[in-house]
Amino acid sequence: MDFRSSHTFDECKRNEGKKSLDLVLDGLKKGSAPGMEWTGWIDYPDEKMAEDIREVTAHIETIEARDLYVLGIGGSYLGAYAAICALEKEGVHFYGNSFSARDLERGLRAYDPKKDHVVVISKSGSTRETAMAFRFFLEKAEAAGADLSKSVTAITDGKKGKLHDFAEAKKIRRFVVPEDMGGRYSVLSPVGLFPMAFAGVDLEALMKGARDAKDAVARDPKNNRAVDYALARHGLRSEGKVAEIFATYEPRLAPLGRWWQQLFGESEGKEGKGILPLTLTYSTDLHAMGQWVQEGPRNFFETVLYAERSGSDLKIPAMAMDDGLDSIEGVAVDDVNRAAFEGTRAAHEAGNVPTISFVYDAFDAYALGEFFYTMEYACAISAYFQGVNPFDQPGVEAYKKAMKERL
Numbered sequence: 001m002d003f004r005s006s007h008t009f010d011e012c013k014r015n016e017g018k019k020s021l022d023l024v025l026d027g028l029k030k031g032s033a034p035g036m037e038w039t040g041w042i043d044y045p046d047e048k049m050a051e052d053i054r055e056v057t058a059h060i061e062t063i064e065a066r067d068l069y070v071l072g073i074g075g076s077y078l079g080a081y082a083a084i085c086a087l088e089k090e091g092v093h094f095y096g097n098s099f100s101a102r103d104l105e106r107g108l109r110a111y112d113p114k115k116d117h118v119v120v121i122s123k124s125g126s127t128r129e130t131a132m133a134f135r136f137f138l139e140k141a142e143a144a145g146a147d148l149s150k151s152v153t154a155i156t157d158g159k160k161g162k163l164h165d166f167a168e169a170k171k172i173r174r175f176v177v178p179e180d181m182g183g184r185y186s187v188l189s190p191v192g193l194f195p196m197a198f199a200g201v202d203l204e205a206l207m208k209g210a211r212d213a214k215d216a217v218a219r220d221p222k223n224n225r226a227v228d229y230a231l232a233r234h235g236l237r238s239e240g241k242v243a244e245i246f247a248t249y250e251p252r253l254a255p256l257g258r259w260w261q262q263l264f265g266e267s268e269g270k271e272g273k274g275i276l277p278l279t280l281t282y283s284t285d286l287h288a289m290g291q292w293v294q295e296g297p298r299n300f301f302e303t304v305l306y307a308e309r310s311g312s313d314l315k316i317p318a319m320a321m322d323d324g325l326d327s328i329e330g331v332a333v334d335d336v337n338r339a340a341f342e343g344t345r346a347a348h349e350a351g352n353v354p355t356i357s358f359v360y361d362a363f364d365a366y367a368l369g370e371f372f373y374t375m376e377y378a379c380a381i382s383a384y385f386q387g388v389n390p391f392d393q394p395g396v397e398a399y400k401k402a403m404k405e406r407l
């Protein structure tokens, strides 16, 4: 993976960034940084992850199911959803991530308790969207006489919570969301591994990518891509950039943008601070937001995830027709996409939009593991730069409370 930032900071900014980084790294080393009890994900892609992969895979092998229904919201589904879409896997469906009756009904119509498996994922074990969906799926499973111990799996806290207690009482197989890992930092734990394993994702490659990113951070804490990215964001924020657009050039990576958005949004947006994280898919959204990006207010920057090889070798066919494509007949569609990426980046930079690029050769399971870890680390450092705890989300309670009052 190649990292590039278009913006150069003056010496004073660079020194200020280095000083902030020293303080943050010192806090992490000494264990005095806020939320240290939630940093289990930092060392996880090693023995612990390998063990969870073994356990999850062994359990998946015992499941004879057509499709998997994943019930969860926020950090309890976005990572797995992103991975399954990015790697174009099938047979896994996601529900319990809204209060939409129509959505739920569609899932229930398709779900066959005799053929399908349900995994309910909730660290707290009491999130309403998930609990509500679970109740409906469970009702259908019980009505069909399904053996819950075989057709349902729960991923939740290891010791407590309503879901933990229910699963234990019903002898439902449980996996644990590690105690020291918050939802949005849990994609590499059973939370993400279970749906990915069911879908046939190469978990060894995923782990290798994550471990390489972890080793890069450990080897040289001040010089690695995660820190480079965090420093670039920090500098841009201090120059008045209030928003960040995360763009990909592949529709299959759009859900990865949603994962990235949740990670940064929930980790940074507190105490009146944070960079607004937005995500777009190019070139699709260049026909919707391209005008705004090129000529709107200059108070944001753009971070692009681009993969050189899509895995397709489609070439533009030669045809006798007047559609303006004659000059690029025989050109690979990947090369057209590359021209779009390079041209758009040049145009946006010329329009005073600082750009950051993560360029991968191919975006496969290895790259995904590397990306997940790099972003988690960069996000934690970024939040610390702003002086906020990356691992809590006190603001999320407000809507829950107001909603509860109305119910």
Ligand code: PA5
Binding pocket: 073, 074, 075, 076, 121, 122, 123, 124, 125, 126, 127, 130, 182, 183, 184, 185, 266, 393
């Ligand atoms: O990142 C987080 O902690 C949140 O987004 C949670 O994952 C989300 O609210 C779901 O919580 P739970 O897993 O407890 O149901």
